Amino acid sequence: MKLEIIYEKDQVVIKNMDSFEPKHIFECGQCFRWDREEDHSYTGIAYGRVLNVSKRGSDIIFKNTNKKDFQELWYHYFDLDTNYNVIKEKLSHNDPIMKKAIEFGAGIRILKQQPWETLISFIISSNNNIPRIKKAIELLCEGYGEYLGVFLGKKRYSFPSPETVAKRSIEEIKACNTGYRAPYIIKTAESVASNPEAFQKLYKFNTEDCQRQLLTFSGVGPKVAHCILFFCMGKMDAFPVDVWVKRIMEYLYFKEDTPSKVIQQFARDKYGGHAGFAQQYLFYYARELGIGKN
C-alpha cells in the first residue's frame, strides 16, 4: 500500500487515505492547538508552522504548506508510516468491546507532538477540562510565543520556548488562566531550560526509565507522565488512566469500581506495545457515547 501524495502550489493532497479522520484525530483529546473552522476543516499550529487539514471523500488536503515541510515535518507528525489496520486487528482480536470502540474512532491517528509543548500542555490539563486547557495554552502562546502571521483572519503564535517561560513571573503565567499550576509550569520550564540536551534525549530511554524522569518535573504525576510518554516520546505501550478511561473500563470490562493501578496492569497485559492506541480508542468511544458521565 503506497500512499499517493500530490504536491501542489501551497498545498499537499493525499489520495485514498485510510484511517485518517480529522474529527477523530483532533478531537480525541491528544492535542489542544487544533480548532475546527466553519467549513469543518481544522487549523492548527505545531513546530512553529500553521497548517489547515480537511477531508474530501477519501482525499486529505493539507493547506498552507509545501513539499519540503510536508516531507520533513508533517509526514512524520501525522504518523503516516504507521499502518493502523495492523494495530486495529491486533487490538480487536478476541475483543468485541475494543472492536466496537475502534469502529467509532476508526480515523484516529496519534500525532507525533513536540515534547516541550506536550509536557507543559499536560501539566495544564490536570484537574481541568478541554476548553479551559485550550484557552490557557492559547494565552501562553499569544503572550509569549513567536508571532507567525495571519492565517484565516487570525493572528497565529508558536508555543513559547522553555527559556521564555522560565523567565516569567508566577503572576504572568497565572494571568494565562493556568491557576495553581503556574508555579509548576515555571519550575518545569527552569528545569528544561537548564539542561535542554538532557530533555531532548529523554525519548531514548525505555518506557519505565523515561517515566521515572518525567515524574521529577513539577506538576507531572502518573497520568500526565503517561500522556507525555505516549504523545511525544514514542512510547506506544504507555496507558494513561484518567477518570474517563477508568470509568469506561469499569463499565465495559470490570463491571465494578476498580483501582487505576489494576486497570493499568490489565491494559499492559492485554494490549502490550499497543496499549496507548487502545486507550485512545476507548477514550474517544467513552466521550462520544457519554459513557461514564454518571
Place this chain on the structure above:
DNA sequence: CCCCAGGCAGTTA
C-alpha cells in the same frame, strides 16, 4: 449556591 473537571503536591497516620 454548590459541585466538579482528562490530578498533583504536600501533609498526615
Place this chain on the structure above:
DNA sequence: TAACTGCCTGGG
C-alpha cells in the same frame, strides 16, 4: 505508602 485535602476557575 496509603489516605486525605486544598487548589485556579468557570460552566452546569
